Amino acid sequence: xxxxxxxxxxxxxxxxxxxxxxxxxxxxxxxxxxxxxxxxxxxxxxxxxxxxxxxxxxxxxxxxxxxxxxxxxxxxxxxxxxxxxxxxxxxxxxxxxxxxxxxxxxxxxxxxxxxxxxxxxxxxxxxxxxxxxxxxxxxxxxxxxxxxxxxxxxxxxxxxxxxxxxxxxxxxxxxxxxxxxxxxxxxxxxxxxxxxxxxxxxxxxxxxxxxxxxxxxxxxxxxxxxxxxxxxxxxxxxxxxxxxxxxxxxxxxxxxxxxxxxxxxxxxxxxxxxxxxxxxxxxxxxxxxxxxxxxxxxxxxxxxxxxxxxxxxxxxxxxxxxxxxxxxxxxxxxxxxxxxxxxxxxxxxxxxxxxxxxxxxxxxxxxxxxxxxxxxxxxxxxxxxxxxxxxxxxxxxxxxxxxxxxxxxxxxxxxxxxxxxxxxxxxxxxxxxxxxxxxxxxxxxxxxxxxxxxxxxxxxxxxxxxxxxxxxxxxxxxxxxxxxxxxxxxxxxxxxxxxxxxxxxxxxxxxxxxxxxxxxxxxxxxxxxxxxxxxxxxxxxxxxxxxxxxxxxxxxxxxxxxxxxxxxxxxxxxxxxxxxxxxxxxxxxxxxxxxxxxxxxxxxxxxxxxxxxxxxxxxxxxxxxxxxxxxxxxxxxxxxxxxxxxxxxxxxxxxxxxxxxxxxxxxxxxxxxxxxxxxxxxxxxxx
Ligand code: GP9
Ligand code: MN
Numbered sequence: 001x002x003x004x005x006x007x008x009x010x011x012x013x014x015x016x017x018x019x020x021x022x023x024x025x026x027x028x029x030x031x032x033x034x035x036x037x038x039x040x041x042x043x044x045x046x047x048x049x050x051x052x053x054x055x056x057x058x059x060x061x062x063x064x065x066x067x068x069x070x071x072x073x074x075x076x077x078x079x080x081x082x083x084x085x086x087x088x089x090x091x092x093x094x095x096x097x098x099x100x101x102x103x104x105x106x107x108x109x110x111x112x113x114x115x116x117x118x119x120x121x122x123x124x125x126x127x128x129x130x131x132x133x134x135x136x137x138x139x140x141x142x143x144x145x146x147x148x149x150x151x152x153x154x155x156x157x158x159x160x161x162x163x164x165x166x167x168x169x170x171x172x173x174x175x176x177x178x179x180x181x182x183x184x185x186x187x188x189x190x191x192x193x194x195x196x197x198x199x200x201x202x203x204x205x206x207x208x209x210x211x212x213x214x215x216x217x218x219x220x221x222x223x224x225x226x227x228x229x230x231x232x233x234x235x236x237x238x239x240x241x242x243x244x245x246x247x248x249x250x251x252x253x254x255x256x257x258x259x260x261x262x263x264x265x266x267x268x269x270x271x272x273x274x275x276x277x278x279x280x281x282x283x284x285x286x287x288x289x290x291x292x293x294x295x296x297x298x299x300x301x302x303x304x305x306x307x308x309x310x311x312x313x314x315x316x317x318x319x320x321x322x323x324x325x326x327x328x329x330x331x332x333x334x335x336x337x338x339x340x341x342x343x344x345x346x347x348x349x350x351x352x353x354x355x356x357x358x359x360x361x362x363x364x365x366x367x368x369x370x371x372x373x374x375x376x377x378x379x380x381x382x383x384x385x386x387x388x389x390x391x392x393x394x395x396x397x398x399x400x401x402x403x404x405x406x407x408x409x410x411x412x413x414x415x416x417x418x419x420x421x422x423x424x425x426x427x428x429x430x431x432x433x434x435x436x437x438x439x440x441x442x443x444x445x446x447x448x449x450x451x452x453x454x455x456x457x458x459x460x461x462x463x464x465x466x467x468x469x470x471x472x473x474x475x476x477x478x479x480x481x482x483x484x485x486x487x488x489x490x491x492x493x494x495x496x497x498x499x500x501x502x503x504x505x506x507x508x509x510x511x512x513x514x515x516x517x518x519x520x521x522x523x524x525x526x527x528x529x530x531x532x533x534x535x536x537x538x539x540x541x542x543x544x545x546x547x548x549x550x551x552x553x554x555x556x557x558x559x560x561x562x563x564x565x566x567x568x569x570x571x572x573x574x575x576x577x578x579x580x581x582x583x584x585x586x587x588x589x590x591x592x593x594x595x596x597x598x599x600x601x602x603x604x605x606x607x608x609x610x611x612x613x614x615x616x617x618x619x620x621x622x623x624x625x626x627x628x629x630x631x632x633x634x635x636x637x638x639x640x641x642x643x644x645x646x647x648x649x650x651x652x653x654x655x656x657x658x659x660x661x662x663x664x665x666x667x668x669x670x671x672x673x674x675x676x677x678x679x680x681x682x683x684x685x686x687x
Contacts, residue, residue, distance in 0.1 A: 012149050013149060013150040013152055014152050015067065015074060015152040015154070015156050016156075016160075017152075018075065018078070018149060018152070019063060019064075019066070019067060019078065021140075022063060022078050022079075022082060022136075022140065023056070023059045023060060023063050025136040025140075026055065026059050026063070026082060026085060026086075026136075027055045027056055027059055029086070029089070029132070029133055029136060030055035030059075030089060030201075030202065031051075031052060031055060033089050033092075033093055033133070034051055034197075037093045037096060037097070038092075038093075038096055038194070038197065039100070039194070039356065040194055040197060040198040041194065041198065041356075042198055046178065046182050047182065047198060047199070049178075050175065050178060050179055050182075050198070050199050050200075051198055051199075053175065054175060054199070054200055054201035054204075055201050055202070055203075056171065057168050057169075057171035057172040057175055057201075058168070058172065058201050058202075058203035058204055059085075059203075060164060060167065060168035060171070061165060061168035061169065061172070062081055062085065062203065063078055063081055063082070064161060064164045064165055064168060065077065065081065066078040066081060067156050067160070067161035067164065068158065068161045070153075070155060070156075071151065071153045072151055072153070074156065075144065075151055079137060079140065079141065082136075082137050082140075083134070083137060085203070086133040086134055086137060087133075088202060088203075088206060089133050089202060090130055090131075090133050090134075091103055092202065093130055093133075094125055094126050094130060097125050098125050098647060099357075099363060099647075100356060100357050100358055100363065100377075100378070101193055101194075101357065101358040101361075101363055101364070102193040102194070102197060102202075102205060102209075102358075104193070104209050104213065104330065105209055105210055105213040106209075106213045106216065106330050106331050107330060107364070109213070172204070175199075175200065175201075176200065179199035179200055182199070183195060183199060185302065186199060186200075187208060188302065188321060188322060189302045189303070189304075189322060189323065190212075190322045190323050190326040190327060191323070191326070191359060191360065192326075192356070192358050192359045192360065192361075193205060193209075193358055193361075194356065194358050194359075196208060212327055215327075216327055216328060216331060219624040219625060220331070220624075220625060220626045222625070223621070223624070223625025223626065223627060224625075224630075225630040225631075227621055227625055227627055227630075228622075228627045228628075228630040228631045230618070231552065231618050231621065231622060231627060232552070232631065234614065234615075234618055235552060235553070235554075238556070238564065238615075239549065239556075240556050240557060240560040240561075240562055240563045240564075241560065242542040242548075242557050242559070242560055243542070243557065243559040243560050243561060245523070246523075246542065246543055246559045247542050247543070247545060248542075248543070248544070248545025249522065249543055249545075250475045250519050250522065250543045250544055250545075251345075251544055251545040252345060252411055252544075253411060253473050253474055253475050253519060253544070254410055254411045254412050254413070254414070254470065254473055254474040254475070255341070255347075255411075255412070255413045255414070255474065255475050255477065255540070255544070256414050256415075256416065256465075256474055256475070256476045256477065257312070257413075257414070257415040257416070257477045257479075258416055258418070258458065258461075258476065258477065258478040258479075259305075259308070259309075259415065259416065259417040259418060259479065259481055260281075260418060260421070260454060260458075260478055260479060260480045260481070260513075260514070261305070261417070261418045261419055261420070261421045261422050261454070261480075261481060262421050262422055262423065262447075262480070262481065262482060262483065262484035263421060263451060263454065263479075263480030263481070263484065263513060263514060264480055264483055264484055264485070264510065264511075264512065264513055264514075265294065265296070265480065265512035265513050265514050266496070266497070266510065266512070267281075267448070267451050267514075268281065268282055268285050268514055269282050269285075270448070272434070272435050272436075272437055272448050273435050275434070275435070277434065277448045277451055277452050277455070278451060278452065278454075278455035279455065279459075280455050280456070280458055280459035280462065281455050281458060281478070281514070284458075284462075284478065284516060284518060285514065285516055285526075286526075287518060287524060288524050288525075289518055289519060289520060289521065289522045289523075289524045290516050290517065290518040290522070290524040291516065291517045291518075291522060291523075291524050291525065291527060291559075292514070292515070292516045292524070292525070292526045292527065293514075293515045293516070293526075293527050293528075293529065293531060293558060294512070294526055294527075294528060295512065295528055295529060295530045295531065295577075296479075296512060296513060296514070296515040296531055296532060296558075297511050297512055297513070297530075297531075297532040297533075297567045297569070297575065298480065298481065298482040298483065298511050298512075298513045298532065298533060299311060299317065299318075299532045299533050299534055299567065299568065299569055299570060300318060300481065300482045300533070300570065301318050301319070301320060301321070301570035301571070302318075302321060302322055302323065303318040303319065303322065303323030303324060303325065303326075303360070304323075304481070304482055305360060305417070305481050305482070306318065306323040306324070306325040306326065306360035306361075306362075306365075307319075307323065307324070307482075307533075307570075308479075308481035308482060308533055309325065309360070309481075310324050310325060311532075311533035311534045311536070311555070312337075312479070312533055312536045312537065313336045313337040313338065313369060313415075313537060314334055314335070314336045314337070314369070314537065314553075315534055315535070315536070315537040315538060315551075315552075315553030315554050315555040316534075316552075316553075316554060316619050316622055316623060317534060317554065317568070317570065317615075317616055317619040317620070318570065319620060319623060319624075320570060320571075320616075320620070323360055323361070324623050325360045325361050325362065325365040326360060326361040328623050328624075328626070329361045329362075329364055329365025329368055330361065330364040330365065330368065331368075331626065332368060332623065332626045332628065332629075333368070333626060333628040333629040333638060333639070334368050334369050334370075334628060334639065335551060335552060335628055335632075335633065335636055336368075336369035336370055337369070337413065337537055337540070337541075338351075338366075338369050338370040338371045338372070338413055339369060339370025339636075339639045340370075340541065340546060340551070340636065341413045341544070341546070342370055342372065342413075343370075343635070343636060343637060344546050344547075344635070345411065345544070345546070346411070347411050347412055347413045348372060348373075348408045348409045348410070348411070348412040348413070348658070349370060349371050349372050349373070349412065349413045349414075350371065350372065350373035350374070350375060350404065350405075350408055350412060350413070350414050350415070351366055351371050351373070351374045351375070351376075351414075351415045351416075351417070352375045352376075352397070352401045352404070352405075352414065352415065352416040352417065353374075353375070353376050353391070353416075353417040353419075354376070354377060354380055354387070354390075354391035354392025354393075354396075354397040354419055355376065355377060355390045355391035355392075355417075355419060356376065356377050356391070357374060357376040357377070357378075357646060359390070362374065362376070363376075363646060366644075366646070367639075367641040367644045367646075368639060368641055369639070370639045371644070372644060372654075373404070373408075373646070373651055373655065374646040375401065375404050376646070377391060377392075378648050379400075379404065379648060380392055380396075380397065380400045381400060383685070385428070385685050386685055388420060388426055388427060388428070389419065389420070389422050389424075389426060390419050390422060391419050392419065393419075393420050393427075393431065393453075393683070393685070394418045394419065394420040394421075394453065394454055394457035394458075395431075395453070395456065395457045395460060395681050395682075395683035395686075396681075396683055396685060396686065397416075397418065397419065397457075398416065398418075398457050398458075398460060398461040398464075398681075399460070399679050399681045399683065399686065401416060402464055402468075402675070402676050402679045403674065403676050404655070405468075405470075405666070406468065406665060406666040406667045406670075406674060406675050406676065407655050407656070407659050407665050407666075407667055408655070408665055408666075409658050409659060409662040409664045409665050410473070410664045410665065410666075411473075416461075418454055418457065420450050420453055420454060420457070421447075421450040421451050421453070421454040421484065422450075422484075423443070423484065424443060424446075425443070425446040425447050425449065425450040425484070426446070426450075427446070427449060427450050427453055430684040430685075431453055431683075431684065432449050432453070433452075434448065434449045434452035434453075435448075435449075436448065436449055437495075437496060439491070439492035439495040439496060440492070441489050441491070441492035443485075443489065443492075444485050444489050444492040444493075444496070445492075447484050447485060451484070456682075458478070460679070460680060460681045460682075462476075463680060464675075464678060464679045464680070467675065467678040467679075468666050468670075468675045468678060469666070469669075470666065471520065472520050473520075474519070475517060475518070475519040475522075475540075475543065475544075476516075476517075476518045476519065477515075477516070477517050477518075477536075477540065478514065478515075478516045478518070479513060479514060479515045479516070479533070479536070480513030480514050480515075481513065481533075482511075482513065483510065483511055483513075485510075487507050487510075490502045490507075493506070493507070493510060497510075503592065503594075504582040504583070504585060504587075505580060505582065505587045505592040505594075506592070507582075508569075508573070508575060508580055508582055509592075511569075515531075515533075515536065515558075517539070517540075517543065527558065527559070529558055529559075529563065529565055530565035530566070530567050530575060530576060530577050531555075531556075531558045531563075531565065531567060532555075532567045532568075533555075534554050534555035534568070535555035535556055535557070535558050536555065536558075537553055537555060538553050538555050538556055538557045539555075539557045539558045539559060542557045542559065542560075543559075547635070550633040550634055551633050551636075552622060552627075552628060552631065552633075554615050554618070554619050564611065565577050566608050566611055566612060568611075568612040568615060568616055570616070572609075572612060572613060572616065574608060574609070574612045575589055576589065576608055577589055577590075578590075578604070579595075579601075579604070579605055579608060581605060581608070581609065586601075586605055
């Protein structure tokens, strides 16, 4: 027996043999951790394959470093690398258990200031079996010490070690190529740490995160307080005074921000086969108590939803590349809507979203923005058929949100982010009772069907608000975050709009999204001012009567007279009531006619361009340099991120406490009785 074992283990007595053993063991345990400890959501064979294979290239590379060294040292190095690598897995397993996200260097660097209460909670959430990641190392050490595996002292050819390094890089590139083919923009758009681990692996994630953190600290380090001065100077020159007939009119009311995913303005009043796609939103849009804006543009770039959120709640632009929420959301100082409202008027602040909390780094960013609650996937009951695409179907999402809404002490600021109307606009038969368009473009045609579904969900939600009595004391803001149909679908867009040919002018107009503010008694109507997502926060704050004269916000109240109506797009193009500039071409905004500019027009356009370039670059400076750390408006206190946790249990306890103490929630006002049974939905999944 001993002999047999010896023969079998002979190859282990070579350096290469031991190397392969340690790599394979590491590979196996990483994969086990992927499957048991993280929710990476690998769907389909490409993602499954990448998830399985992805620990290997990096392991070959990192463990391969040891092969450049001699004798015993090489063995020790392999073990030390294994300990370090396994500790990275260990730390992530524990962190993920608490935060459903991977550790980032930013968080580790400033754990107290970022405030995930790391030290305190880590001990409580570590399980004995987490130490399993070290078991193979212990066994290997025993085998070496007892000479069951002998150390191969022969020199290992550098050439071989080098070939291995080259091979591992080649494998990594191949892996990245496959990953990027499946999810384009994986690293440039920086969606979610889960994606990077799923596609590329924990080591690659560490490297990428280190790079990002480094970049972020470098821009932060090079900024100083005087940069803020130039921003403040600019803002002072560009401030407009609020419209007196609206200022403070909605003071103290609850605020609902309803994020209509991928919802474009053209859908309003749009018909397919004679039927309105979104009858409820149309009614809402035309309601006497709704302020609607028909020249309101989305201004997002790669960060899509996250850019919209950044603009809406901070009045800061998204970045020219990637997502500001992902790269700067954790570390930067913000003065966002939730923080302002909770400090100013004692608002309870909560975000609702039926996706994992790590997407767009919301779990960290929302803390920086002062959100007291973030109800994400773990708060919602999930059953087969409840989700599609990124997460919960809207009807189920809204319905399940009611039980949290009714517990929030009033006034509250609640943002609900819908999901179903998201590319590729998939929805099951049972939920599809609306005709698709017939352009023949498979991506475009089902868009109206999911939009219709979103409309129905919104209708059910509004009905509930009425029943719960929330319609009277709430402002309901609804907006589309960005286009649903991208510029790649020109022929289909032409058909949808009933045009022969689509120009850049049409495509820019196609970037309009709805923006509506509704409240009982609000003087509504369709407002034609030119504006965009950057303008939402000042508009809302003025309506709520929150003093807004010394905040750092790049937008202007949409209701203000004399506002600058130049809408900046992230690529430097713009639209104003007179001119639209796309690349080198200037159009007449009203007629869509391409202009040959006179000298005077040239001057006017250059002035607008200057305004746009300046505001974009100053806003970027605020984010890159974390400039808000140098400036705190009067009456505003820096957000203490460490006071928030979005973990289900403690959050629910906090909510229960708040409700008891303040007695202002819907439930408390309803004599402790829940209103959830008032929520009516025709969602087939809930029947
Ligand atoms: C994911 C959702 C989608 O949670 O918000 O983001 P998007 O792809 O629209 O930017
Ligand atoms: Mn979106």
